[in-house]
Amino acid sequence: MEGYQEHSLGGRVFQKIREDILSGKYKENDELRENTIGNELGVSRTPVREALRQLELEGLVTIIPNRGAYVTGISRRDIWDIYMIRSLLEGLCARWAAEHIEEKQLYELEETILLSEFQMKKESGFSAEQIAMLDGRFHAILYEASGSRILSHLLKDFHNYVQAVRKDSVASEDRARKSIREHRQILRAIRDRDEELAEQLANEHIMHVIQNLKKQGYEKENCK
C-alpha cells in the first residue's frame, strides 16, 4: 500500500519474524530476545523492538513487561475460528463487491480464474504454490472490489494469518478443482449483480475449505 513495510528495516524484520512464527520456525512460548534476533538479521535492537510491538498487536506475540516477548502461536482452534469468521466476512465482501465492482476488476477476476484453470491442466502436474497464489489474488481483488477499507484490511490480515494452511488446503487436486469452480460461480453472481447469491456462494466457498481442513485434522475439538 504505502511501501513502508518493504522499504524500512523495521518493516522487513516484522515480516521476517511473522513468517518465522507462521512457518513454525519459532514455536509456541519460544522467547524472542531482541539482541539474538537483531544479530541474526544483522540489525540493532531498535527495529526488532518495533517489530515485536507490532506483532503483539497482531496477537502473534505476547510481551511481558521487563521480561520479554514470547511466541503466542496459533492453535488449530484459532485456525478453525478464523475460517468460521472468514466465511461470514467473505460473504459480506462478495455482497458488497456485487454492489461496487468495476469492469476492470471483473476482468482481473476472470483472468485469475483462467490462469488457475490453465495451471490445473498442465500435464506435468499443478503447482500448489501457484494455485495458492492465484487463490490469494482472486480473493484480494474481491477485497478491493468491496470498496470497504475496513473489511479489506481485515480480510487481508486473516489471509496472512492462515498463509501456511492455505497451501495445504489446495494441495489436494480435488479441492483445488472445486475451489476454482466455486470462484467461477462467485464471479458470475457478482457480474450479474446478484448480491444475495454472491454472499451465499462465498460463504459456502469458505465452509468447503473448512470441511477440507477437517479431513486434514484441523477439527474444532482438536484444540488445546
Next chain:
Amino acid sequence: MEGYQEHSLGGRVFQKIREDILSGKYKENDELRENTIGNELGVSRTPVREALRQLELEGLVTIIPNRGAYVTGISRRDIWDIYMIRSLLEGLCARWAAEHIEEKQLYELEETILLSEFQMKKESGFSAEQIAMLDGRFHAILYEASGSRILSHLLKDFHNYVQAVRKDSVASEDRARKSIREHRQILRAIRDRDEELAEQLANEHIMHVIQNLKKQGYEKENCK
C-alpha cells in the same frame, strides 16, 4: 491481559495517540511528528515511534517512509462498515457463547443488565457514560464467553474503534431502553442454550444500532 499497555511508556503513548485520533484532537491528514509528540508527553522519540508503528497496523495512521506519519482517521463510511461487520460477528459470538458460557459469566451478564436497568430508573436522569460503560461490559463478557481468542480480540478492537460513536448511540433514552431489553433477550437465549436464537438476536441488536446511527446522520451514502 498482559499489562504491557498500561505499564510501559510506549504502551501509554500508543493509547494516548489513539484516543486523540478517535476523539478528533488529531484530524485526518494531520502530520504526527515524533519529536513534537514526544515533547508534549515528556518522553523521547523511541516510545513514540513504537506507538506510531502500532497505530499504522491498526489502520489509524499512515506512514510514508522518510516522510512521516499521518492520521488516517475513520470516515462515516468506516463506522458504518464496522457496525455491519460487527453485526455478523456479534451474532457468531452469541452463538458460540451459547455453547461455551459458564455459570459465573451468566451471572455477570445478569448483573450488568440489572445495573443498567437501575441506571435507567434514576430520577435524576441516566448517565450516558455509565450506560455506555455497562453496554461495553455486557459485550465484553460475551466476547470472553465465546471461548474464542481470535473473535474476542477482533471484537474488542472494533469496540475501541467506535468508542466515540457508542456514547452518541445510547444518548437517546429510547434507544438505551430498547438496547437493555435486547440484552436481556440475548441473555435468555444464551441461558437456554438456543444458539440459533442467540445469534439472530445479537445480529439484530447491532442492526438496530445501525438504524439508530442512520438517524444521526451516519448514512452509508455519507461517505467521502
Next chain:
DNA sequence: TCTCGTATAATTGTATACAATTAGATTCGG
C-alpha cells in the same frame, strides 16, 4: 541438603547520538 539472601549477569526500557533522506530557502543564471 535445603533454603534464603546477596551479588552478578543478562535483558529490557528509554534516551540520545549519528546517518540518511527530504523539504524548504536562497542564490544564481536566464
Next chain:
DNA sequence: CCGAATCTAATTGTATACAATTATACGAGA
C-alpha cells in the same frame, strides 16, 4: 521576474549508550 540548482534546516531511520528491572549463580546458615 521566473526557474533551476544548491545549500541548509528539519525530520526520519538506525545504532548505541545508559538506566532499570529481572533472572541466575553462588555461598552462608540452619
